[in-house]
Amino acid sequence: MDTVRSLQHLHAAYILTWCIHLGYILFLVRGFVQVKREVEELKKP
């Protein structure tokens, strides 16, 4: 049953899973940076 294509699908599933999770972590980091920037702007006189 193991064809080259099925192995490609297996690797794609694992790689895409971590791409989605890493992308989401970057999205969260960007959110924190944005909040920090807005807080600093609010503190300006």
Place this chain on the structure above:
Amino acid sequence: MKRATFTLSAIGVAILLSLGLREALQVAPTEATMGNIQRIFYYHVPSYATAFAMFAVNLVASIFYLVRRHTPSAMAADAVAVSAAEIGVIFCSVGLMTGMLWAKPVWGIWWTWDARLTSTFVLWLIYVSYLMLRRLSVAGQAPTLAAALAIFGFVDVPIVYMSIRWWRTQHPQPVIFGEQGSSGLDPSMVPALLINLAAFLCYGALVFWVRYKLERARQELHEAQALHDIQLARAEAR
């Protein structure tokens, strides 16, 4: 959670995920009928388990918010609800994506509209619409409406879980918790599943905590901005 505790937790989760990856790709035996493509199972099932756990957290937080929406703790419940829904959608997306990548070599098709796949897609749509309602609505009633939607949306979770028991589907019958508690999973595959299940649940909990902190920071920022705007308006009125 203190910074040191968080760092230690993150290291622990990274180790658990690495162990899970090793178990799934190297230690677990190759399935006789499907071959190596069956190893997607070790990410597919834990992804859905984590998504369902997050949707359950979202349900509890939404009920709490509706019951106590006039108290100070409501804002924290709202932050829990939106954080859990967002992470649930991420894990549900991973489940759908890994399912499609598994289906193509095994079934010959990426997708079929059977009861399991359709109900899962509907579940994903419900929580994506929940997040869109939160993001796009400008009215102050958005958290209340979203909480009501979340309660009705969660009804689909048991339907997704039971769909392969209630209807004949292209999706395989239950491998774990099958009829009369039986398991179709070979005992040598169980450790890989359990380690990945634990790893995904711990990772989900950790990301949930980070997302919750971000939501609370946003809520505090919005309150500070509102206060700032009131002070400016008063100063201008004088």
